[in-house]
Amino acid sequence: MNLQVELLEENSVQRFKIVGEIDAFTAPKLKEKLAAVEKVVGMQAEVDLSEVGYMDSTGLGVFVGFYKAVKANEGHVKIIGVNKRLKRLFEITGLEQVMDIVMEESRDADATV
Amino acid sequence: MPQEVGKQYKELLQQYIDNRNEEDLYFGQQFSRQFIEKKIAPEDVISIHKTALAEVFPDLPEKVMYSFDFLIEMMIHYGLALREHQSLIRKQEEIQMEINVAAKVQDTLLKTKIPDFEGIDIGFITEPAKKMNGDYVYFLNDDNNVASVALADVMGKGIPAALCMSMIKFGMDSLQGENTSPRNVLDIVNRIVEKSVDDSMFISMFYGKYDARDSSFSYASAGHEPALIYRASEGGFTELDAKGLLLGVQPDVDYEERSVMLEVGDFIVMMTDGVTEVRTETGFIDEGLIKSILLEVKEESAQSIADTVYNRLLELQNFHLRDDFTIIIFKKENDLV
Amino acid sequence: MGYRSSVDIYTEWDIVAARQLGRNEAKKTGFGTVDQARITTAISELARNIYLYAGKGKIEIERFSENGLYGITIIASDEGPGIPDIRKVMEDGFSTSGGLGAGMPGVKRLMDEFKVHTESGVGTNITITKWLR
Numbered sequence: 373m374n375l376q377v378e379l380l381e382e383n384s385v386q387r388f389k390i391v392g393e394i395d396a397f398t399a400p401k402l403k404e405k406l407a408a409v410e411k412v413v414g415m416q417a418e419v420d421l422s423e424v425g426y427m428d429s430t431g432l433g434v435f436v437g438f439y440k441a442v443k444a445n446e447g448h449v450k451i452i453g454v455n456k457r458l459k460r461l462f463e464i465t466g467l468e469q470v471m472d473i474v475m476e477e478s479r480d481a482d483a484t485v
Numbered sequence: 486m487p488q489e490v491g492k493q494y495k496e497l498l499q500q501y502i503d504n505r506n507e508e509d510l511y512f513g514q515q516f517s518r519q520f521i522e523k524k525i526a527p528e529d530v531i532s533i534h535k536t537a538l539a540e541v542f543p544d545l546p547e548k549v550m551y552s553f554d555f556l557i558e559m560m561i562h563y564g565l566a567l568r569e570h571q572s573l574i575r576k577q578e579e580i581q582m583e584i585n586v587a588a589k590v591q592d593t594l595l596k597t598k599i600p601d602f603e604g605i606d607i608g609f610i611t612e613p614a615k616k617m618n619g620d621y622v623y624f625l626n627d628d629n630n631v632a633s634v635a636l637a638d639v640m641g642k643g644i645p646a647a648l649c650m651s652m653i654k655f656g657m658d659s660l661q662g663e664n665t666s667p668r669n670v671l672d673i674v675n676r677i678v679e680k681s682v683d684d685s686m687f688i689s690m691f692y693g694k695y696d697a698r699d700s701s702f703s704y705a706s707a708g709h710e711p712a713l714i715y716r717a718s719e720g721g722f723t724e725l726d727a728k729g730l731l732l733g734v735q736p737d738v739d740y741e742e743r744s745v746m747l748e749v750g751d752f753i754v755m756m757t758d759g760v761t762e763v764r765t766e767t768g769f770i771d772e773g774l775i776k777s778i779l780l781e782v783k784e785e786s787a788q789s790i791a792d793t794v795y796n797r798l799l800e801l802q803n804f805h806l807r808d809d810f811t812i813i814i815f816k817k818e819n820d821l822v
Numbered sequence: 823m824g825y826r827s828s829v830d831i832y833t834e835w836d837i838v839a840a841r842q843l844g845r846n847e848a849k850k851t852g853f854g855t856v857d858q859a860r861i862t863t864a865i866s867e868l869a870r871n872i873y874l875y876a877g878k879g880k881i882e883i884e885r886f887s888e889n890g891l892y893g894i895t896i897i898a899s900d901e902g903p904g905i906p907d908i909r910k911v912m913e914d915g916f917s918t919s920g921g922l923g924a925g926m927p928g929v930k931r932l933m934d935e936f937k938v939h940t941e942s943g944v945g946t947n948i949t950i951t952k953w954l955r
Contacts, residue, residue: 531856
């Protein structure tokens, strides 16, 4: 039930590194952190999920909301470090089609059969 | 009344001091219930004790008696905490009652009737994790040949999800007379949802339509868990997935529609993630587990298949559902021609 | 017509002075030890809120009799920021969960009457009363 969000700004890209589990308890905290910047016009956001062990539908809801808000302000959301399990979630939900999703380069990609 | 309590307390205290028997302590314990029944605060109990003590031992040093004033001061906050606790419990009971009523309203509102005609056997089970269900099953029975079902999963669970669901119901009700091809249904419902929900809310939905005239099952998915089809001729399962975005993310979505033909003994399994994402003490269940349960009972009726999967998975989670749980089975029966 | 006395609250020591005054007045009114402790605790909470959230303010204490009934009234006033969401502050579990002590519902429970008037940027005025039975 622990969640940390770090925000780094690199070459005008807002990079969020999320560490922990995203569920009904931690999602409000994540939502609050993302909401602080979602109104920035033309924001290039990058969300790193490589340290996220578990995410449920509430967590997905936070990203959907973030995606909608950023898109409404002509920005772009890129989600990186997605492991196999999360990748499946983004695939099933069709979010993969509308969001920019990059799979994790490490172990999970190698493990693909 | 407090004077009466004080008198009795003094007698019990005197008796205990004289004999120091377990029996007297037992009487004391029984007596202490009165304090709670009569809503006597902890600080008043100290005061009663102080008064009784002064009567039992009139010669106690004054300084010892002062210590009770200090103790009274100590107990004031305990007394407040106790009363706050009692008030919160009452409030909780009120909320509980409201939720019970709301759950009943939901049950009535979302009642759905399983289509019943020759050729197809339908069974389903839907159980909320808490009182109110965020999963929704809606059957449509256009005529005696076509049976359709919408299976929706509103993000999250409990009351917010349940509230959101009535919207789906009214969306589905408005379909009467419309073209009910799966892709069209999802397109209409998506437009309704997109306009009405909060930004971070979403709904996944699977829509399936069985036509007994040619034994075809057509389906479309709005970001929902893929369904499974059991092929009796092959003795195995295939996933039924179709591309489509969750409801409520954007207004214009092109939902892919696909269809399969059912043979006798084939069945389709539609589920929410409360079934596929079951977590036990040792982690997520293996996706093969659901298939192996289904294989065991494949010869049984659709309802019995659904019930078995539910009972087995409930047991695996120590009879505690973490998420709303819904499973629907469409099974093709013998043709009675 | 009552007799009114007051203590200005600037420092934490003034909270003690307000308590002392409250206890003396409660005793003079005729309250027993337990009720004296309740009245004092209520004063203590109000004075502490002034000290913590408004910086400075005043506790006034008045003994009175009405139709043969005796009682004590305490008025806590400050010119602080005001209470933004009074309904929330009056809810059980709000202040206690944050470890702030008895909170407003606690003060209300310790006394028989409780009135609060607050205005954003102007200040807060809380009047509490306890009757001698």
